[in-house]
Amino acid sequence: MALPPQPWPTGEVEQLEPLVARVLAANASPYTFTGTQTYLVGTEDLAVIDPGPADEDHLAALNAAIAGRPVRAIMCTHTHRDHSPAAAPLAEATGAPVVGCAPLVIESSPDDSWPRVDAPFDSAYDPLRVLEDGEAMTGTGWTLRAVATPGHTSNHLCYALEESGAMFTGDHVMGWSTSVVVPPDGDMADYMASLARLYEREQDRIYYPAHGPAVTKPRQLVRGMIGHRRARERQVLKLLVDSPSEVSALIPVMYKGVDERLWPAATQSVLAHLLDLEKRGMVSRSGQAWQVSGAIDS
Known part of the structure; x- marks a missing residue:
């Protein structure tokens, strides 16, 4: 998908639906499209999904969007460096716990011909609580349930907002491109199984990915992604x-x-x-x- 014309809404609060707002980080690249999208779920109290890079301007934009409301949880889908590094400073600023995916650090490549594989990961990520598949975080009027989707990374989680049928898909399903699967942590068999699992979920109305536009026909896109990988x-x-x-x-x-x-x-x-x-x-x-x-x- 071609990049949309600038200016992009970097740092702005976009209300996507009553329980969901989005703030775009200024880290656009060939791998992140227009940047990492951080989602705020809730109205009276909040969950923050994929806080993004530890960029001062992005953190300031998130704190402005939070606007003093209680933050119940800072939730990461996985620990690539464009997703989780802002979790620690945001937790310090808000007093919120970091919960969600497990920490992951790969010490070295098993094959000298491969690139260094621990470099993309946030080794400082330190959650207070790791969510297992099916566990939920709740706030006033919202419930976010973890859906384990390993493949892009072994620790990847999606989060289903049960009140509205929205699914926050991180990098597992994106609105602009298929996900890269990087061994040894990334696993193609797991990735395909996770896609099949999402396809079986008929209750998901819309996907909000970490990169790219919202996916309004999620099962159609997932079916196409499965077909693309098989091809x-x-x-x-x-x-x-x-x-x-x-x-x-x-x-x-x-x-x-x-x-x-x-x-x-x-x-x-x-x-x-x-x-x-x-x-x-x-x-x-x-x-x-x-x-x-x-x-x-x-």
């Missing part, structure tokens, strides 16, 4: 049938026409597909080269 899997297998290849050789073919700044992320998602296919016995590798292990369906 990528078939594409990988077809290319490997034609010739065993390293991952880097697949990307220019598979992502022709895609902004080359996104190719490093695409490389990781293709690797995630390959690791999943390897577990299923459909591909194998010799050194850095991958090949199909047997006959595949056309």
